[in-house]
Amino acid sequence: MIRIDFSKLNPLEKEIHESLKAAALHRSSITIGDAAELCGCSISKISKFVKKLGFANYKQYMQFLYEKELSPRDTTGELERLHRFLEDFDPALVTAFIEEMEKYPKILFFGHGPSYLAAEYFEYKLRFSTGKYVNALSEEFMAENLLDSDTLLVILTTTGAFRPFKDLYQSAKAQGAKVLILAEEYNQSLLETSDQLIWLSKHAQPRELKPHEKSRTVFYIFIEEVAAALGREKE
Structure with a gap:
């Protein structure tokens, strides 16, 4: 991570x-x-x-x-890959994410396809644990209409290869918003369309899978850890 x-x-x-x-x-x-x-x-x-x-x-x-691949390609099954992910899990990234999120009154989560479903789950969990305006979106024009200097735009993407985020990033910067990308697999090009990149796992899913075929389990684990940490803060 x-x-x-x-x-x-x-x-x-x-x-x-x-x-x-x-x-x-x-x-x-x-x-x-x-x-x-x-x-x-x-x-x-x-x-x-x-x-x-x-x-x-x-x-x-x-x-x-040198744009070399930072993560090894797993030849094991999904359960073994997730086991390795959990062994490497860094709670400091959860803390860093929450600290960034607390700077902004408005949080927008954005994703395509199955990543949007994870974004919706993030919205659901955070509505119960923060008093912030939280919304999950899958259409860029809808996000662009809500962006302003009070906004943290969190983009969820497994590979960053399905569709570029350049236009959305430029719109966000023009309106003073901060862009944070949560990515499962490392993709250097994502650095050009984000202010901050959190790369969640060094254990990549099989190369032959298309982006929409890859699991989003790593996102849900991270979401649950963020929600749990916020719950502890309230207590």
Whole structure:
């Protein structure tokens, strides 16, 4: 589970990222020592930067820069995959999600196909645990009519490959809304259409399944943990 949040970076750290991103275009590999030299800073600073951005270590950040697959493809069944997901579950991401959500009086959940059903369930659970305006939507034009600077738009997507979110993201930014994507499988292109990306599982579903054929169980587990944490806060 990874939470990638560029908004947490200061100007120097953003400059480090842009420098390494540019270097990766014409260099086949960049060691952490090379990175420190390119950016004119210490190895320690590079290490702290990648962890602040949301990666476990420098190696994982490099996989991201070179657009390499970050998650292994499971050959086991769905129950075994979910068992591995639960073993890796990070409660800190639940806390981070709630902290982000509490900043906004209006929460919109958005999803296509089966992901919309998960968004509806999220709406149902949060109506009982928050006093916020909460709504689940599956049509972009409906979401665009509700977006404003008081809105956190949460997009649920398993793969991010079914349909792009570029137009919705641009509408959200034009109206001052914050966009957070909850994705099950890592997809680097989602970073271009979100302010924050929470990648829920490193255990991907079988490649041969189409996006609408993949399970949404990971979303429901995360939703239940968020609702339970909110319930404990009320008590």
